Amino acid sequence: MNGARKIFSAFLVLTFLAALTSVGNPTVAAQGLARDFSISTDCTHIVIGKGKEVELDVRIANLGERDEDIILSISGPEDWEPRFEKSWAYEVQAIHLGCEEDRNSLSLRFKAKPPEEATAGDYEFTLRGTTADGQLSRSLKIVITLKAKEVAAAPTAEKVQLTTKYPSMKQPAGENFEFEIELKNGVNEARVFDLAAEIPYGWAAYCTPRWEKAKKISAIKVNANATERLSFVLIPPPDVPEGEYKVTFGARSGEDVATIELKAVVTGTYKLKLGTEAEVLGQGETRNIKAFAGREKSxxxxxxxxxxxxxxxxxxxxxxxKDWEVSFKPEKLSSLPPLTEEMKPTKVNVIIKPKAKAIPGDYLVTLTASGKEDRESMELRVTVGAPMTWGWIGVAIILVVIGSLLGLFAKLGRR
Structure with missing residues (x-):
């Protein structure tokens, strides 16, 4: 790794020297567009105690009229492991800056840690940025004075605090998690805090001011000894498995950092559905069925x-x-797995028996399936008709009446 850094740094130096032979003015023009950029920090000479890691905010700004790709490098004691970082999670070796006002600058974090065997004294680092075409190069010198003993500092907890009433939330898969977080600035001056989070792979997250949900922010200004309320929203992927997921949310201003551990518990989803033969198989009975008084209908x-x-x-x-009978076979299911596991719906036989003296007509029957996690109902329209035996009896009565009338007419006719 050290050898690769030396080769990379040597390449940049040669590129830089070559650029100097053709460029005299620090601001160059390409295709009629002015080019320039800067590297700056608030503190160029700091003092640290033994074992203390250096963390400085460095700002790189594009001052020209065209977008720039800038390659970054650091020269200095390599055993200090100097590097640029962004959002605490990864090392940065190159950046892209636009020329528009809202995307022409970027803040990075210069980090370095003295080895245990480092002796007290001054250590010099040069932070350098070079455009991808080698035409522009800018550098920033930083001196770090290492003391033999630790340098006392005020506790970070007194300078910045993150708190929440509900650090653990439970939601079914497909739902977002929204944590309400309070950020306290414990010093006597207003400060801007960078906001970031370490989230599970595949998840997304954003932060908004408590009362301005439409604004997604990555930093916020907090007045002296004041507190700001934030909404931190976690978005799990659509196919997230059930389980507990840990998230770290943090705020940083300079060297003052505060983090808070959050937990998102994803539960399963439950969606009970009911259907008829016609709805499931494409044929068979619908939600309109026929039955007869006093007889069972399956x-x-x-x-x-x-x-x-x-x-x-x-x-x-x-x-x-009233006085109807409805029964189910089976009467109960101990568990109804997801359809993705069963691959087919479950059948339940329903027996409906209208009362014996039910008047022919339409009646409403509601069937309900209720589990611990969800329930669903279905309405059936049951059309009750008279039994066929009564129909034949009616026909017989009509025939008897007709026969009697015919006999009467015949008798009267002979007279």
Whole structure:
């Protein structure tokens, strides 16, 4: 790694010297557009104690009229492991800066840590940026004075604090998590805090001011000894498995850092569905069925779970006209797994028996399946007709009446 850095640094130096032979003015023009950029920091000479890591905010700004790709390098004691970082998570070796006002600058963090065997004294680092074409190069010198003993500093906890009432939240898959966080600035001056988070792979997150949900921010200004309320929103991927996911949210201003541990608990989803033969198979009975007074009518009810987790203890019950009978076989399901696991709906046989003296007509019967996690209902329109035996009896009565009339007419005719 050290050899590669030396070769890379040597290449940049040669590129820089070559650029100097053809460029005399620090601001060059390409295709009629002025070019320039700067590297700056608030502190160019700092003092640290033994074992203390150096962290400085460095700002790189594009001052020209065209976009620039800038390659970064650091020269100095390599055993200090100097580097540029962004959002605490990764090392940065090159950046792209636009020429528009809202994207022409970037803040990076210069970090270095003295080795345990380092002796007290002054250590010099040169931070350098060079455009990708080698035409422009800018540098910044930083001196770090290492003391033999630790240098006392005020506790960070007194300077910045992050708190929340609800560090753990539970949501079903597909739902976002929204944490309400308070950021306290504990010093006697206003400061700007960078906001960042370490989140699980595949997740997304953003932060907004508490009362301005439409604004997504990566930094916020907090007045002296004041507190700002933030909303931190976590967005899990659509296919996230059930489980607990840890998230670290942090705020930083200069060397003052505060973090807070959050936990997002993803539960399964539960979606109970009911259907008829016609709805599931494309043929068979619909939600309009026919029955006869006093006779049992068999009806097949289909149910399935469109969620991602099993629905437990599914019971069946009905809402029916007075003196009717409705029964289910089976009467209960101990568990209804997701349809993605079963690959087919579950059948339940429903027996509906209108009362013996039911008047022919339409009646409403409601079937309900209820589990611990979800429930669903279905309405059936039951058309009750008179039994066929009564029809034949009616026909017989009519025939008897007709026969009697014919006999009467014949008798009267002979007279």
């Amino acid at each position: 009806f097949t009810l289909f149910l399935w779970n469109e969620g991602s987790a099993p629905i437990s203890d599914v019971d069946f019950f009905s809402s029916k006209p």
